[in-house]
Amino acid sequence: MLSPGWADRRSGRAGATVVPVRSARRTDYAAQVTLTVGALVACSLALGVWAAVRTARDQPVITRQLIGGAVIEAGILVQMVVAGVLVATGHQVPEAVTFWGYLVVALLVLPAAAVVAVIERTRWSSVALILACATLAVMQLRVHQLWSGA
Amino acid sequence: MGSDTAERDVTENEQVGDGQVEDTRRPAYGPGRVLIFVYGVFAVSATARASVQLIRNAAEAPLAYSLSAVSAVVYAVATVALAHNGRRMRRVAWVAVTFELVGVITVGILSSTHPELFQHDSVWSRFGAGYGYVPAVLPVLGLFWMWRSSPARIAQT
Numbered sequence: 508m509l510s511p512g513w514a515d516r517r518s519g520r521a522g523a524t525v526v527p528v529r530s531a532r533r534t535d536y537a538a539q540v541t542l543t544v545g546a547l548v549a550c551s552l553a554l555g556v557w558a559a560v561r562t563a564r565d566q567p568v569i570t571r572q573l574i575g576g577a578v579i580e581a582g583i584l585v586q587m588v589v590a591g592v593l594v595a596t597g598h599q600v601p602e603a604v605t606f607w608g609y610l611v612v613a614l615l616v617l618p619a620a621a622v623v624a625v626i627e628r629t630r631w632s633s634v635a636l637i638l639a640c641a642t643l644a645v646m647q648l649r650v651h652q653l654w655s656g657a
Numbered sequence: 658m659g660s661d662t663a664e665r666d667v668t669e670n671e672q673v674g675d676g677q678v679e680d681t682r683r684p685a686y687g688p689g690r691v692l693i694f695v696y697g698v699f700a701v702s703a704t705a706r707a708s709v710q711l712i713r714n715a716a717e718a719p720l721a722y723s724l725s726a727v728s729a730v731v732y733a734v735a736t737v738a739l740a741h742n743g744r745r746m747r748r749v750a751w752v753a754v755t756f757e758l759v760g761v762i763t764v765g766i767l768s769s770t771h772p773e774l775f776q777h778d779s780v781w782s783r784f785g786a787g788y789g790y791v792p793a794v795l796p797v798l799g800l801f802w803m804w805r806s807s808p809a810r811i812a813q814t
Contacts, residue, residue, distance in 0.1 A: 608705045627690045635694045
């Protein structure tokens with residue numbers, strides 16, 4: 508996933524053609540970020556649909572759903588690490604503080620839903636999980652906008 | 658749903674008489690917890706938004722940015738008060754949620770009549786359109802829940 512970026516950086520370091528390489532770097536990352544965000548949105552929507560099915564059946568959140576949530580959390584962490592590396596290696600995020608703010612808050616949403624799942628053993632914990640997944644999907648779309656500077 | 662069970666259990670408790678009163682209510686109180694969850698999400702995201710705005714440039718739009726900070730505090734207070742649900746904390750929750758409703762209506766109207774005051778968005782601008790109008794719906798749901806979960810109302814019925 509990192510390879511085109513690293514390749515650009517190396518050629519840039521070699522002092523070949525710096526300016527065209529920079530513009531290429533931007534577009535390359537955009538595709539990968541779209542893929543990452545798309546995967547995370549798809550995962551959170553899948554978890555949300557699962558929670559919706561359980562709500563309709565009058566069932567609370569179960570551990571397997573929390574494991575699914577943990578996978579999404581891990582995905583956000585990987586996203587943060589990759590974004591951190593890309594920013595450190597020279598990618599410009601126009602609204603950097605807002606961008607990181609969204610990622611940090613996105614990291615908190617599912618654990619909060621997990622707390623509700625533990626204390627509320629009715630269908631309403633599933634409702635909370637639906638809302639958490641919807642929030643997460645919207646936040647990921649905002650992250651995508653902020654990365655490309657729209 | 659939560660208060661329905663509470664109502665039923667109040668009568669059950671009365672039947673126990675003056676001996677040991679067993680509280681048979683479930684610890685869960687259903688939709689109220691979802692409401693607290695949504696308030697919590699708004700408390701965190703409004704705090705994050707206000708922090709970002711104040712860190713970047715507080716002087717850029719003092720009115721809109723201080724409004725963001727105020728709404729963040731209101732959401733945080735409402736979250737804690739709704740979750741605590743004690744006698745005094747319920748009063749705090751009434752005040753916070755009412756303030757929130759007044760705030761979202763006032764700022765919503767002002768941002769459409771005097772857009773020059775609100776060139777920078779806050780949570781409550783345009784009735785919370787930036788957040789899917791959830792900020793406008795949330796205080797109504799909050800007040801409804803406060804009324805529904807009121808111990809005085811449950812005891813009367």
